[in-house]
Amino acid sequence: MDRPDPTNHGGARQAPPTLAEIGLAAYAPYLMNRIMGRYNADLREDMAALGLTTPKMRALAVLSVTDGPLIRDLAVYTVTEQSTLSRALDQLAADGFVQREPDPDDSRATRLYLTPAGRTAFETLWPTMLAAHDHMFRGIDAGERRAFVATLQKMLKNVRRHEI
Amino acid sequence: MDRPDPTNHGGARQAPPTLAEIGLAAYAPYLMNRIMGRYNADLREDMAALGLTTPKMRALAVLSVTDGPLIRDLAVYTVTEQSTLSRALDQLAADGFVQREPDPDDSRATRLYLTPAGRTAFETLWPTMLAAHDHMFRGIDAGERRAFVATLQKMLKNVRRHEI
DNA sequence: AAAAACTATGTGCAAATGCATATTCTTTTC
DNA sequence: GAAAAGAATATGCATTTGCACATAGTTTTT
Numbered sequence: 001m002d003r004p005d006p007t008n009h010g011g012a013r014q015a016p017p018t019l020a021e022i023g024l025a026a027y028a029p030y031l032m033n034r035i036m037g038r039y040n041a042d043l044r045e046d047m048a049a050l051g052l053t054t055p056k057m058r059a060l061a062v063l064s065v066t067d068g069p070l071i072r073d074l075a076v077y078t079v080t081e082q083s084t085l086s087r088a089l090d091q092l093a094a095d096g097f098v099q100r101e102p103d104p105d106d107s108r109a110t111r112l113y114l115t116p117a118g119r120t121a122f123e124t125l126w127p128t129m130l131a132a133h134d135h136m137f138r139g140i141d142a143g144e145r146r147a148f149v150a151t152l153q154k155m156l157k158n159v160r161r162h163e164i
Numbered sequence: 165m166d167r168p169d170p171t172n173h174g175g176a177r178q179a180p181p182t183l184a185e186i187g188l189a190a191y192a193p194y195l196m197n198r199i200m201g202r203y204n205a206d207l208r209e210d211m212a213a214l215g216l217t218t219p220k221m222r223a224l225a226v227l228s229v230t231d232g233p234l235i236r237d238l239a240v241y242t243v244t245e246q247s248t249l250s251r252a253l254d255q256l257a258a259d260g261f262v263q264r265e266p267d268p269d270d271s272r273a274t275r276l277y278l279t280p281a282g283r284t285a286f287e288t289l290w291p292t293m294l295a296a297h298d299h300m301f302r303g304i305d306a307g308e309r310r311a312f313v314a315t316l317q318k319m320l321k322n323v324r325r326h327e328i
Numbered sequence: 329a330a331a332a333a334c335t336a337t338g339t340g341c342a343a344a345t346g347c348a349t350a351t352t353c354t355t356t357t358c
Numbered sequence: 359g360a361a362a363a364g365a366a367t368a369t370g371c372a373t374t375t376g377c378a379c380a381t382a383g384t385t386t387t388t
Contacts, residue, residue, distance in 0.1 A: 016294055020229045024241070029203050029297060031316035032196050033222075037243035038323035039193050053374075058197075065184045072336060077188070079201035084375055086338055108336040108383045130180055133193060136319045144315055151312045152195035155300045159202035217344070236366060248345055250368055272353045272366040 035136055042132035043125070050121050051095065055080040055088040060114065060122040061129075063098060068111040070103065097121055199300055206296035207289070214285050215259065219244040219252040224278065224286040225293075227262060232275040234267070261285055 024030050040054065047057050058078035062069070066077070071089065075082045089112065092098040097118030103109035114122070137145055188194050204218065211221050222242035226233070230241070235253065239246045253276065256262040261282030267273035278286070301309055 016291065019225060019290060019293075024226065024229050025317065026313055027297070028301070028313055028316060029200065029293075030225075031313070031320055032200055033243050034241075035316065035319050035323055036193065036196055036200065038325075055374090061183060061194075062188065065188050070336075077198075079197050081376055082337075083339080083377080087374080090338095103336095106336080106384070110337070126183060127180065129183075129193075133191070136323050137192075138322050140315060140318055140322075144311075147308075147311060148315045149190055149192055149195070151304060151308055152192060152199065153189065154304055155199050156195055158302050159199055159300050161202075219344090234366075245346055246367075247347080247369075251344080254368095267366095270354070270366080272351095274367070 039132045039136065042135070043128055046125055046128045050125060051091075052121070052125070053088065055084055056092055056097075057125065059085065059088055059092060059112075060097060060118055060125070063112060063114040064119060064122045068101070068113055070109050070111060072109075074112060092118065095121075203296045203300065206299070207292055210289055210292045214289060215255075216285075216289070217252065219248055220256055220261075221289065223249065223252055223256060223276075224261060224282055224289070227276060227278040228283060228286045232265070232277055234273050234275060236273075238276060256282065259285075 019027065043057065047053070052060070055078060058080065059074060062074060062077040066074075069077070071085060072082065074080075075085045078085060080088070089098060089100065093100060095117075096115055099113045099115055100110045101113060103111050140148075183191065207221065211217070216224070219242060222244065223238060226238060226241040230238075233241070235249060236246065238244075239249045242249060244252070253262060253264065257264060259281075260279055263277045263279055264274045265277060267275050304312075
């Protein structure tokens with residue numbers, strides 16, 4: 001049947017919908033915030049045990065799969081203010097989890113590397129991250145998961161300003 | 165063909181996957197963080213113009229569609245620490261955007277109501293929120309949007325601890 | 329090749345945040 | 359029905375955050 005699609009606001013409809021018309025429970029940003037809130041809460045205790053904040057944890061995660069990024073790029077990947085990341089990196093370096101290396105071609109720039117201790121810290125946390133991930137996808141079959149991730153990838157392409 | 169599904173970790177596979185095996189760009193929490201980071205950045209300027217922080221904006225949004233919730237429930241909806249929300253509400257009340265009313269049946273509890281000024285503030289912000297929403301879904305057709313939101317709803321049901 | 333514009337990172341400072349706990353009330357237990 | 363346990367909200371305090379700007383270096387312009 002032709003039920004109105006609450007996520008399509010670009011059609012022939014005249015007035016834009018209100019949040020009440022869409023409904024909080026059908027508004028994707030609301031749902032994504034709620035879900036990510038739980039994901040973060042699931043990690044909190046283990047992060048605290050390692051002395052990690054969210055930006056520090058994200059930096060370790062990205063560095064575990066990306067070698068030697070610039071701080072600016074790491075800020076994009078981790079969705080962290082550059083100034084906040086700068087201080088998070090101070091702490092991670094003090095903890096011996098990361099190492100800052102001056103970029104050989106641009107003396108303003110700094111590249112970042114995980115130390116073995118940093119990799120160990122991330123590997124300590126990873127099972128918890130994976131468990132939180134699996135928890136959110138419980139009961140959702142492989143096809144639906146794949147479609148969901150594919151949509152997320154399109155969405156990131158839509159919104160990102162950087163080519164990374 | 166039978167390509168391994170990087171989002172399914174519950175099958176016959178022995179070792180749990182690493183983040184490198186899944187790939188950052190296929191790890192849903194990473195994608196969701198990146199996308200929500202842009203959504204929030206899109207709202208930032210308009211929020212600042214109204215003197216709103218993220219918790220204050222979320223409180224207005226939820227109150228615009230939910231009448232008289234308890235503070236504790238509003239904290240769940242807005243994914244905000246109760247203490248943070250308490251102070252956000254102080255500010256919203258000082259701005260004349262919300263009103264705290266003692267619950268008639270439980271004198272510990274407080275119910276919250278949007279004032280007309282608060283509704284106006286939210287309605288000022290809403291077009292920006294809707295534009296950011298539409299931006300992330302650009303080029304994604306109605307069916308895919310519906311499927312995506314349906315998956316999000318299942319995920320929220322999976323992770324939420326409260327019946328709201 | 330000097331000036332201007334831009335880029336990468338760090339820092340001062342006020343504000344926001346989160347944890348632990350206080351306070352006040354309600355519900356359960358014995 | 360008194361005591362204990364639990365719940366709703368607020369607050370003290372240390373930490374984190376974000377904005378604005380400083381600093382140092384690079385690229386573009388003329």
